[in-house]
Amino acid sequence: MNWILLRTGRALLTLLLLIGFSFFVLSISGDPALSHLSADVDASAIDAFRRKWGLDLPLWQQFFIYVRGLFHGDFGMSYATGRPALEQIMAGMPVTVSLMLPTIFAAIGLGLPLGAFAAMRRGSTADRLTITLSVLALAVPNFLLGLMLMYVFSVHLGWIEPSGIVDWRSYLMPVATMALPMAAIFARFTRSAMLEILSHPMLDTARAGGLQPGRIKRAHVLPNIAVPLVTITALEFGHLFTAAVVAESVFGWPGTGRLLIDSVASRDFAVVQAILLLTGTTMILANLLADIAYGAIDPRVRDQRRRRVKA
Incomplete structure (x- = not known):
């Protein structure tokens, strides 16, 4: 405590x-x-x-x-509209949140299995392909990735409207723009963490003791990989808004990210301050919850912290 x-x-x-x-x-x-x-x-x-x-x-x-x-919950008034800054932010927040939630789930759902699959098959073609795709996803800037997706699926194929919110398909390109680089980070991080754990002597001891591979993964691999994964999830959660700013600008979504760009351009400082403060608070809270979760996931971390506080 x-x-x-x-x-x-x-x-x-x-x-x-x-x-x-x-x-x-x-x-x-x-x-x-x-x-x-x-x-x-x-x-x-x-x-x-x-x-x-x-x-x-x-x-x-x-x-x-x-x-x-x-x-008192007063974040100031907009110079441009005369409306409360928080009111303008809350008007666009549902749009931004509707992008962020599927993005983080898609990134985790794609990146973790790929990273684990690559680690279990180290040196194979699948492993090398995963590494290559991860590097490519991280090398392409978000805005360029968004423009490439727009050209292929909107301009060339005509499957999806290029901007705005029309139907459920309108989410596909913005979410992909945000999720693919994050999935690459999760995949590389998961692969590195699993390779480190799989090479640990304790697994050799567990195998020598006759434990089944499935039990070894549940008892040793998953608990040890959970802590670093919580760390990277908290960090990426903080980066979600930055990705949303880019996606909303590229695809013309009326969210808080687009509001930030417009407010910076018009020097509407009250709105910019409010967005920065709310975003920063979210990042601070995410990291605090991640720190608290460490102790719940790994008792060794909790015991180590208790010794530090007593010292």
Whole structure:
């Protein structure tokens, strides 16, 4: 329990640093008044805009007001629309989540079996093919992969609408764009982890003791591979939103990722700050839950942490 409290405290500290970093970096990146007003407005209009949004206050005071608003669920107002930033984000969040969930399931469902299959047949043609395909999937940028899929299945074959949400087929290309590189990471990581475990002396001891191969996998291989897989899953979960930004931009989906691109282009800092904060919080929470899960999966990790806390 002490270790969980320690990790939770570190997560909260990381969140505070994220809040400060995102606020100050965006604050020094330009004057929103000059971006949202026409070039021929007079100085009085610019001053009125700054007073309306509190931009005439000292930076430390703006930060204090911003943090105080966060405690009340207020992420600020959009300069462009005048609507609450959180309201705009929540409007596009269902679209983004509907992309992220099938993506992570597809990546795990494809990558883990391929990695395990390659590890069990090390040096075979299947192993080399898995490695080659994984390298290719990681080498191609997401946006280029999306454009390639669009050209083949929309322009050339005409099977799927190139942009927007029409029916269930509209999910195929965005999900594939996001899931294939992640599946490659899962496959390579699973293969490496399994090869390390399969070469461990404890498996030779288990075989010498007469244990069946299936029991060896359940008792020794799977528990030992679970911890590193939880790690990579938590890390990839944090990268999902980045992939969603690319996919939504390429395929014209009206999600939170597309909103981020539009807000950066229009210098709508309140919306950008809110998206960065929510995304960062999700990543911090995912890593915290992964850390806690380690102890539940592998008692050795839990015992080691207890000794560290006592020391």
